[in-house]
Amino acid sequence: MKRVAIIGAGMAGLAAARELAGHGLEVTVFEKSRGMGGRCATKRWEGHVVDHGAQYFTVRDERFRAAVSAASGDRVERLAAPVRTGGQATEDTERWFHREGNSRLARDLAAGLEVRLETTVEDARALLGSFDRVVSSAPWPQTARMFGVDPAGIDYVPCLAVILAYRGEWLGATGNAYALRDPLGPLAWTACENHKPGRIAPGFTVLVSHLSEAFSREHLECPAEEWPGLVRPLVEAAWELSGEAFAAGFGHRWRYARVGTPFAVPALPDRCHFAGDGVRASRVEDAWLAGHEFAVNLIGSGPCAA
Template sequence: MRVVVIGAGLAGLMAAQQLHNNGHDVVVLDKGKSPGGRLATRRIGDATLDHGAQFFTVREPEFDHHVQQWVRAGIVREWCKGFSIQDGHPRYIGTHGMNGIAKHLAKGLDIHCNTFVFEVTRNEDTSWSIKIDDGTVFQSDALVVTCPLPQAYSLLITAHIDIPEVLFTCEYDRTIGLLAVLDGESAVPAPGGVQNPSESLQFVADNYMKGISHIPALTLHFSPGFSEHHWDDDSHAMHQLLIHHAQPFLGNARIVESQVKKWRFATPRAPWPQRFWQHESLVIAGDAMSRPKVEGAALSGLAAAKAISELQN
């Protein structure tokens, strides 16, 4: 089958790899500059900073199977077994940043980045026409949609399919982030991450201590409440406020460069109870299905690929 996958985040890439391995002709379309979605790593000068997902945990043997392959390939490694409390569960990171996982999965796939899909229509024979921003139309026998659900909704509205409303009314928490390059060691304690240090902050990571940056550089993720409250602040005032909140983590170092990053669809609040939603040759997948976070996205992508492959049986 020819399968189009919309979204080259973890869910889309896992689905696409699996479908490709099963012998399908797969095309992945993503509006971003490169694959990864919320598995995002940015360079600022000599610093390398994860600015989406910071680390991930593993619960299911199916995901563990893939993670151990990534460990053997040197793509991921264990960071620690907890932050202020050691609970014994490994926290994994991308060896060269979380986006390295996406780069690894993207190998051998036909991925079109900078490609914004804005209309999906179902043909009479249940195949699909997928229209992108330059007017090109991709045809496919099956379609996997992995964007955050509100974005999937706006795409699928023209497909005239009876999709449960509750699926698309799923709300997402927002995250405002600050990326800060320092001129010396930070005050972040070992192993280089602090969870929920204050009401305003959800996570602070030292990318140097994590082992992905050549020089000290912090990622600060602000809490959903703080992010919602300050979302529309004037950008200069917001930047200054975020820098103010970074002070306790600087030690004797100074911020030499910093950037603000806003994630509108950071975390789904109430995931759909199954790993995917399917109507004939359409499957909706992603981290809003069954379990949020990196593991949920991966398992949803794998389940979506299985559902598509079973269409032929």
């Protein structure tokens, strides 16, 4: 029996772990955080359940559909309200969310796997003493550091997320749209979490904003407490909200939010691999597919076959 270490309990790492474990390999997942999901992140805050990473996911690929359905069943729902870009509704995408928080999808996918939470891997090569293969699903710059290789030349785009709560339900334009998208302005994306039933405490409206690449880079190193104050005027103008209803806010820094352009993985030490979202687009479904396809190829490659 071959032993495989997977670094990261995000969508890619868990997809790879499930597939490898399903073929009889002994798999251990190491995750530095207290919870699973990585950038598919959910926070319990002020009585609300807020997705401050991935807002929704697509379910287009049959393999992903089957995995989501088996893991989470009818706790995954479709968002019905439109996303508006420049006042126009754009309904080209089916958007799905997990009723209990999007990070719950990761926990569901991890059922039955050995996942060691709050375990940071500093030197990934050291794991080769105990495992036959080491697979990292952390964003490439973090992966490269763990394996002692040069991370240069591969760009991940940062994103500041700002979450704002207002007293009153369905304030301003929040009843007419799930999200507003502005590809040209600083407020690249703002979504109203009230559209995910049961997530927001009664009597409140909660909005999640993702700032543009330019804004995020400019303010990346500012203290997170300053971001709500910077972003509130933009959000209140876009959603026609009164600042007097403001209740609370917080910011989260995503230093490696998404890969600029998918890349070919640079060489890693023998028996070491990368299986994160960088080899495909930075999306939940693509991250899962990256991990799943990596595992299928590894199983089929011979030396590691169970």
